[in-house]
Amino acid sequence: MAPSIGTSVPRVDGPAKVCGSARYVDDLVLPGMLHGATVRSDVPRGRLLGVDLDPAFDWTGITVVTADDVPVNAVPLIESDQPVLARDEIRHAYEPVALLACEDRLRLAQALRHVTLRVEPLPPVLTIDDALAAREAIRGADNVIKRYRITKGRGGAAVEGCEVVVRGVYETGWQEHVYIEPNGMIGWWDGDTARVEGSLQCPYYVQKGIKGVFGLPDDGVDVTQAVTGGGFGGKEEYPTLVALHALLLAKKSGRPVKLVYGRQEDVEASTKRHPSRVEIASGCDRDGTLRAVSIRVLFDGGAYVTLTPVVLSRGALHACGAYRWEDVTVEAVAVATNTPPNGAFRGFGAPQTIWAIERHLDRVARTLGTDPVALKRKNLLRLGDTTATGQTLKESVGVEECVEKAMAASGYVEKRERGPVVTGRTARGVGAAIFLHGAGFTGSGEKYLKGKVAVDLLPGGRARVRTGSTDIGQGTETVFRQIAADGLGIGVENVDFAVPSTANVPDSGPTVASRTVMVVGSIVDAAAKELRARLEAEEKARGATRSAAWERLAADPARATSLVQYEPPPGVVWDDATYSGDAYPAYGWACDVAEVEVDLDTFETKVTGFWAAVDVGRVINPTLCAGQVEGGTLQAIGWALTEKLVTKDGKILNPRMTNYIVPTSLDAPPFTTTLVEAAYSRGPGGAKGVGELPMDGGAPAVAAAIEHATGLVLDRVPMLPEDLFEASVKGGAR
Amino acid sequence: MSMETNITLTVNGSVVTLEAPPAARLLDVLRERLGLTGTKEGCGEGECGACTVLLDGVPVNACLVAFGQCDGREVTTVEGLGSTAHLTPLQEAMVTEGGAQCGICTPGMLLSAEALLREEPRPTEPQIREAIAGNICRCTGYQRIVNAVNEAARRREARS
Ligand code: FES
């Protein structure tokens, strides 16, 4: 059987998606189903005095749920500080306070207008600086959610003794996921069993939330993933809240309840990428050898803890970039503000700090009068080098090859040497970014997760993969089939993928952190290979053919299934107390080159070409893999150039697709993607993660290209025309 | 409640007569009255293109079309293209070229592309990008969608 890994097997869920028969949550209808809606506060901070229902309105047929109806009013996550429904404290402007359900959507909308919240406003904390100043304390005395400190060698103090010292401050704003399918869930009760089906990345996260809030055992909750219209991290932790709300309404009404957000509500209330400020001081030799760096990372966590500590951790761990430094200090701090909670978003803290370090090294190169790529290349991490946390890189470092391939494909060197091309009032330039992304959970994460996968032999020579890892568009269903097929030595068309439902699939850990292929895929591989060994043993023992052995095992419940638990690779050692050791089992590496055209009158930037070379260890499915790179890169370009969430007094002024602008096909450059394979010994076939990596490089590559084209130095994303204009007024424009 | 009117239209080749408020969104009538849930809602205000259908062959956002405007007209939704057993060349290319990831933008994208290919059997890349500019895809970066439309044009030509 020719191996399936390495071939572009067409995505298995493709035909249903192109025919419109794939069922997303909003396409599902249950008998007797009601529609739900959420009543939210509209001040960013305050004391909730009461929820008033207009006595003049006819409330028949309308179910109303408030905090009084919530058994345990805390969403279980890292800290259980977020209420399911606010009881007395309002901590952000879209805080859910009450829930309504009604069969008729028109009446539901009318009812929403007849609920009044009595709130006594309090002065809000709205920015990182407000939070640090701590004039108002909204969390502890100092508003700090989490701190980390990473040190290496003599620490950041060594910067001062270096020949060339460069300082800079780099900032990023919120980013909204804008998955085209907004959040949605249907919840219902089957006696005492809670059931939900909806749009989500992590069925077991939702299950944990429901168990905690309703006090149910494992088998009292069944969470099923509907076909999901994009996630990008936005459906990691947030869907738990939507599921809880649907179930509360279902409990009180005794009917199934569908709760699907409109776009505006989704933008306003759901999580977003953490805004950041990163301050860097670095020291190097006059020849460009990097020596020491001191980095302060500040993240705005928003109103509740959600996943902020882990996002901050990943940000801190990527802050030194893909480079060698002898002496390092990274101080990372996340603060609380009265803005909607920020949470998981593709890249998970790394895009903010990679933005900072890449822009910073561009600044160092400018100071030294050298090309940024030449400077970066000289200092790239190589096999045997040690990262900021003291991790020695033992394998799978393909970054040099990525740089070479991206340079060659884009013609970067020649284009830089030629200088910017100015035609009339248009300036064209190129820029690059080089970066890494840790694949899998940080540090000891996988050890605690204990991800599991089951592969079953089915009658008729078929097999089935059962996993809690979901397909949210990235192709899990297809690549897991490929991995299992090769492990079993059968054709990919003979492998099924079970619908992820907590009643039927084991907990593989969440579908996040670029861990699906590398970590969970490796146990799909192990389970398939174990079954293959069983088949071979059966053949030998009974002198049977493969198909006879298969049917015998498939008919025997004790032998038909292989359930494998992930074992973190030996020799990966991490110390949470000192924040040192092997931060990730492996890293993906990449080099991006962007070419831009800047209109010198309007200051609009258009990305006209994009070349990415990405080390993914081993390519399981070239088409799907390149699709991840391109899609992630375009999200990064959007973040860089157009995606700006504007807030005033804690409220979002542009919560719609009309005014929060994500790239269209006309804004997207043609992509040239090169996949590099520096195999990782513990990944399936050598594969590492790819999902998040492409989010890290687009913004700094575009900024470097703008700088090349115009001489304008921008240190904050997004870089809107008005930002370029402002920079030009300050001086430096051609 | 608003008044209901009787409207006759052709949907995917079949004539249907329905009673609904004239101000109802075509999107809701298709999804809820006709069970054609392949047409998706991503924004409800004409920005995302997930609800794109063809009205007399022209791509429109079904979330902005009042049902009352559809009397005597012809609507094509994604269900009116091919079936999973018999994909059209465009649907097939969308799958093999990797133009669909999460798939939520795909039905609308296909209808915009279908309208283009009917007008312009061999479109250039800029024409393809222009034709799908009203359909936001957050997953793919568009490159593979453009490739798919190109490939579909080639396959359609080879067939005819
Ligand atoms: S739902 Fe109609 S354009 Fe977005």
Ligand code: FES
């Ligand atoms: S495939 Fe997900 S939005 Fe286009």
